[in-house]
Amino acid sequence: MADAALTTSSSSTARQAQRNRALSLNRLTPYMFMAPAVFIMAIALLYPLGYMVWGSFRDWDPSQTIGEAEFVGLKNYITLWGDPNFRESLWVTLKFAFFVVTFEMVIGVGLALLLDRNIRGMSALRTMFILPMMIAPVVVGLMWRYMYHPTVGTFNRTLDGLGLPTVDWLGQHALMSVIIADIWQWTPFIFILALAALQSLPRSALEAARIDGATAWQQIWYIKLPLMLPVLIVTGLLRLIDAFKVLEVILVMTEGGPGLSTEILALRISRTATEFRELGVAAAMSNYLLLLLLALTMGMFAFTRWQEARAARVRMAAEEDS
Amino acid sequence: MPSIHLDNLVKRYGEVEVLHGIELEMADNEFTVLVGPSGCGKSTTLRMIAGLETVSDREIWVGGEPVSHLEPKERDLAMVFQDYALYPHMNVAQNISFALRLQRRPKPEIDQKVREVADMVGLTEFLHRKPGALSGGQRQRVAMARALAKDSGIFLFDEPLSNLDAKLRGQMRAELALMSQRVEKNMIYVTHDQIEAMTLADRIVVMHGGYIQQQGSPEDLFKRPVNKFVAGFLGSPPMNFLDGEIEERDGRAFVVGDGFALALEGEAAASAKGHSDRQVTLGIRPSDLRHDADAPPEAALSLDVMVSEYIGSQSVLLCECGGAKVMVEMNSENRVGLGQTLNFAVSGRGIHLFDRKSEAAIH
Numbered sequence: 001m002a003d004a005a006l007t008t009s010s011s012s013t014a015r016q017a018q019r020n021r022a023l024s025l026n027r028l029t030p031y032m033f034m035a036p037a038v039f040i041m042a043i044a045l046l047y048p049l050g051y052m053v054w055g056s057f058r059d060w061d062p063s064q065t066i067g068e069a070e071f072v073g074l075k076n077y078i079t080l081w082g083d084p085n086f087r088e089s090l091w092v093t094l095k096f097a098f099f100v101v102t103f104e105m106v107i108g109v110g111l112a113l114l115l116d117r118n119i120r121g122m123s124a125l126r127t128m129f130i131l132p133m134m135i136a137p138v139v140v141g142l143m144w145r146y147m148y149h150p151t152v153g154t155f156n157r158t159l160d161g162l163g164l165p166t167v168d169w170l171g172q173h174a175l176m177s178v179i180i181a182d183i184w185q186w187t188p189f190i191f192i193l194a195l196a197a198l199q200s201l202p203r204s205a206l207e208a209a210r211i212d213g214a215t216a217w218q219q220i221w222y223i224k225l226p227l228m229l230p231v232l233i234v235t236g237l238l239r240l241i242d243a244f245k246v247l248e249v250i251l252v253m254t255e256g257g258p259g260l261s262t263e264i265l266a267l268r269i270s271r272t273a274t275e276f277r278e279l280g281v282a283a284a285m286s287n288y289l290l291l292l293l294l295a296l297t298m299g300m301f302a303f304t305r306w307q308e309a310r311a312a313r314v315r316m317a318a319e320e321d322s
Numbered sequence: 323m324p325s326i327h328l329d330n331l332v333k334r335y336g337e338v339e340v341l342h343g344i345e346l347e348m349a350d351n352e353f354t355v356l357v358g359p360s361g362c363g364k365s366t367t368l369r370m371i372a373g374l375e376t377v378s379d380r381e382i383w384v385g386g387e388p389v390s391h392l393e394p395k396e397r398d399l400a401m402v403f404q405d406y407a408l409y410p411h412m413n414v415a416q417n418i419s420f421a422l423r424l425q426r427r428p429k430p431e432i433d434q435k436v437r438e439v440a441d442m443v444g445l446t447e448f449l450h451r452k453p454g455a456l457s458g459g460q461r462q463r464v465a466m467a468r469a470l471a472k473d474s475g476i477f478l479f480d481e482p483l484s485n486l487d488a489k490l491r492g493q494m495r496a497e498l499a500l501m502s503q504r505v506e507k508n509m510i511y512v513t514h515d516q517i518e519a520m521t522l523a524d525r526i527v528v529m530h531g532g533y534i535q536q537q538g539s540p541e542d543l544f545k546r547p548v549n550k551f552v553a554g555f556l557g558s559p560p561m562n563f564l565d566g567e568i569e570e571r572d573g574r575a576f577v578v579g580d581g582f583a584l585a586l587e588g589e590a591a592a593s594a595k596g597h598s599d600r601q602v603t604l605g606i607r608p609s610d611l612r613h614d615a616d617a618p619p620e621a622a623l624s625l626d627v628m629v630s631e632y633i634g635s636q637s638v639l640l641c642e643c644g645g646a647k648v649m650v651e652m653n654s655e656n657r658v659g660l661g662q663t664l665n666f667a668v669s670g671r672g673i674h675l676f677d678r679k680s681e682a683a684i685h
Contacts, residue, residue, distance in 0.1 A: 204407035207374050212421035212472070213395035222420075226411045314454040 056283035062273075069280065076284035086285065088260045089268040092175065096264055097243040100182045105236055107183065108190025109228075113220055116198045126195070130188040137185070141252025144181040145170070148253070174254050174262045181249060186242070190235055197231035198224065230307055237300040241293050265289050324385030324398075324475050325349050326371065326508060332379035333366055340366060342532045343380075348525075353502050353509045357519040358529035358555070364512045365480055367529070371510065372478055373397050384476070399476035400469035404484055406461045408453040414440070414464050415449040421472045439467040442501075459490045466498075470505065479511040483518060495521060516556050520544070528552050550681040553605050553674055559638055562648045564604045565678065568594050576620070577604050577675065580644025585620035587670040593685050594675055601678040608638065608651045610672025617667035625650065627662050 051066070056076055060069035080086045115126060132140070147154040148169035156166040169177045201224060209223045225232075247266040250256065256263030256271070263271075265285065273282035326348040333341040341363045348354050356364040369375040371382060373394035382390045389397055400421075408417050415436050416423075422432045440446045443463040453461055462482065469477060482498075483491045499522055502509055513519055519526050520540045527537040528551075536548045540556075547553035553561045566579030575591040577584050584604070586594050594602070611623065625641035625648055632654060639650045639658060650666060658664065675684040 202405070202407065202410070204403045204405055205409055207372075207394075208401065208403060208407040208468075209409070209420070210374070210394045211372060211399065211401050212468075213424045214420075215395075218424060223409060311454070314452060 052283045052286060055280055056287050058280045060278070060280040060283075062277050062279055072280070076280045077288075080281065080284055080288070085260060086268065089263050089265055090288075092260065092262065093244060093264040096175065096179060096182075096246070096262075097240055099179050100186070100243045101236055101239050103179070103183050104187045104190050104239060105232070108187045109194045109225075109232065111187070111191045112194035112198055113224065116195060126192075130192055132185045133188040135185070137248035138252055140181065140185050141249040144177075144184075144249070145253045148177055170254055171258055174258060178250050178253060178262050181253065182243070182246065185249070186239065190239065193231060193235045194228065197228045201227050233303060234300060237296060237303075241296050241300075244289065244293055244296075324508065326476065326510075327383040328367070328371070329383060330380045331367065331370060331377060331382065333363070333370060333375065334378040339378075340532050341370075344529075344534060346527060346534065346537070348508060348510065350508060351506050353511065353522060353524045354527060355511045355513060355519040355523035355525070356527045356529055357513055357516060358535075359514060362529040363532045364514075364529050368478055368480055368510060368512045371476075372399060372401055397476070398474045399478055400472040400474040401478040401480065402465045402469050402482045404481040406453070406465040406485075408461060408464055408468075410453055413450050413452050414445060414456070414467075417453065417464055418467045418471050420468070435471050439470045442470065443467045443497075458486055459494065462486060462494060466501070470501075475508060477505075477507045477509040479509070479513075481513055482511075484513070484515070498522060517558065520556065526556075528555060530555075546683075546685075547674065548683050550603060550605065550676045550683075553676070553683070557607055557609075559608045559649045559651070561605045561607050561674070562646075563676075564606075564643060564646050564648070566602055566604045568597065568600045568602060570595070577602060577673070579604065580646070582623050582643060583620060584623075584668060584673065586673065586675075589685075590670070590673055590675065597675075597677070597684050599677055599679065602684065603676040603678050603681070605674035605676060606648075606668060606672055608649045610669055611648075611650045611666040612669070613650075613652055613656060613664060614667035615665050617665055621670075622665050622667050623648065624663060624665050627658055627660055627664060630658055630660065 055066055055069075057071060057073055058066065058069035059072045059075070060066065111129065115122065115129075135143075146152075150156060150166070150168060150171070153169070155169060159166050167173060205227075206219060206223060209219050214222060245266055246264060247270065250262055250264060250267060251270075254262045256267045266289070269282050269285045269289070272278050272285060326346075328344050328346040331341055331344040332339065344363075344367055346354075346367075356367060358364050366375060370377055370390075373389075373392060373396075377390040381388045384397065409420065412420065418436050418439060419432045422435060436449070437446070440449055443466050445460065445463050445467055448456060448460060453464065456464065462485075465482070483494055486494060495518055502522065511518075511522060523540055525537060526540055526543050528535040528543065530551050536543055536552045543552060544556055547556070550563065554563070564579050564582070566577045566582070569576045569578050569583075575586040575594045577586060577594070585591075606623075614622065623643055625639075625643050627639050627641050628647075629640040631638040631640070635654055637652050637654045637658070639652055641648045641650055641664075652658070676682065677684060
């Protein structure tokens with residue numbers, strides 16, 4: 001009898017050990033599946049990033065390998081702060097991003113509010129509205145450069161034909177012209193997201209508002225916009241992040257000129273690396289931009305997380321009551 | 323409070339006509355219930371009164387004025403929606419006061435009104451909650467309070483209870499009945515639930531396929547349905563239908579079918595004799611069948627019990643008569659064995675006859 005009990009218990013320990021092994025293997029499985037992705041990320045993302053950070057601490061000419069470049073510590077970062085050209089460029093970037101995002105939000109949301117209805121041909125119209133977004137940025141730049149041309153450009157020829165004074169688009173008003181082109185290209189992005197947000201609003205709440213006596217404006221102001229707000233905030237932040245990185249269109253249209261009037265940061269970085277042959281400074285500048293965008297992104301994540309937390313709290317309260 | 327007149331209303335979506343002339347008169351302070359199965363046009367009718375759907379043809383008259391060209395806000399009405407339609411970003415007090423704030427009423431008046439209606443529906447402690455933090459029943463109350471705060475003459479309900487669970491629905495139904503007695507408004511209520519219709523209505527309007535089938539008091543419709551659809555739609559468990567033929571034997575009228583031959587009395591006999599077509603459908607409500615072993619065969623059905631559903635003091639027996647299924651209500655104290663054959667007396671008033679082709683009642 002005792003023998004029998006002993007055998008059972010020893011065999012059960014063996015089984016236990018086997019189960020533990022299986023369990024720990026099971027626990028590793030997700031990491032094994034993630035490993036290839038982590039490996040590729042490390043090579044494609046972390047390595048270049050680390051390289052850039054490392055390079056930003058050196059006085060580095062493109063003819064040198066990174067090992068030959070002299071280590072200068074934070075010198076690049078400090079000189080940049082004192083560099084009026086960098087400050088000007090940062091200021092231009094901030095101005096560009098602010099105007100572009102503001103106008104795109106207003107026009108995009110406005111269009112979405114106008115076109116959120118069922119009229120014949122509306123789907124074709126909607127498709128047309130989002131076309132600019134699908135054109136390659138270089139092409140957009142070339143197209144607008146042509147249209148802005150002082151003598152043969154579409155705008156000035158039209159103005160001339162109407163007997164109006166012509167405008168020096170890419171000269172005196174270069175920043176404004178560049179901003180207009182960007183608005184043309186990226187308003188559709190806000191438009192489609194705002195339209196999607198509008199169409200997912202609860203229909204009956206809007207009907208209730210109509211019965212409660214809200215005019216079309218009051219429906220927009222008191223019901224539609226507040227309910228769309230979470231989507232609009234994320235959309236605006238996405239656009240803002242993108243606006244800080246814009247390069248091709250401006251490069252093609254103005255190359256940053258005249259003077260520094262349209263030299264946004266991305267352009268300045270590229271010129272610092274290629275024309276001025278200062279890789280370390282360019283890297284430091286990139287890191288400043290990266291930090292700025294990182295802050296914005298974190299802000300966006302913080303916002304969505306805050307929203308989810310609030311929704312969860314509200315749900316909890318509701319469940320406790322019922 | 324204004325009376326409402328729907329003058330042969332027609333609604334078309336493109337080529338498809340969904341309402342084929344709805345003629346309806348709703349008097350002051352009346353609780354009218356539009357009831358019918360899904361797709362019968364009851365919600366569309368209500369939404370046309372509200373102004374949320376356009377009228378394709380003819381006119382809606384409120385207090386003698388045509389209103390079909392008016393916006394919803396110009397029609398002096400309040401509405402409670404099936405999914406409550408609360409404004410999710412506003413708290414309960416803001417939801418209730420939205421219409422008043424749009425009218426730019428003075429703030430003390432608004433606060434007073436909000437407290438008053440919140441008290442009426444029992445929401446006082448939740449005034450600062452957002453709708454997301456309320457249970458289904460509480461949201462329903464907010465919707466009700468919001469409609470009450472508007473002080474409109476017409477009160478529309480679009481299936482307001484159908485998103486609630488059975489127990490809460492019963493409770494809210496009773497509160498609604500109470501409220502409708504307290505506030506003097508012209509109420510129009512849409513539901514697919516015949517029990518809600520029977521318990522709440524001053525007047526029921528039964529709709530089917532875009533037509534009004536019958537309108538009248540709940541008792542009227544229950545006792546004297548004009549056709550087989552109305553007879554089958556109202557009442558639970560529903561009316562039993564058996565196919566039969568009118569026959570005359572020794573001067574008396576009988577309705578004869580597979581497994582039964584019932585004698586007709588009084589008016590029923592006269593109208594059955596006068597009816598041209600012999601082919602009829604016999605309708606008997608489960609509650610009009612009474613277990614009686616000694617009832618004579620010309621006033622009784624002999625039924626084979628197949629299933630017995632115990633639901634407390636009553637049991638519902640599913641039986642067979644000839645080839646047809648018949649349901650009977652019975653006191654649960656009488657134990658019934660399955661497969662037993664029992665005799666059920668039919669009271670003379672419990673017999674309804676319908677023309678088998680047109681399904682119209684034979685009176």
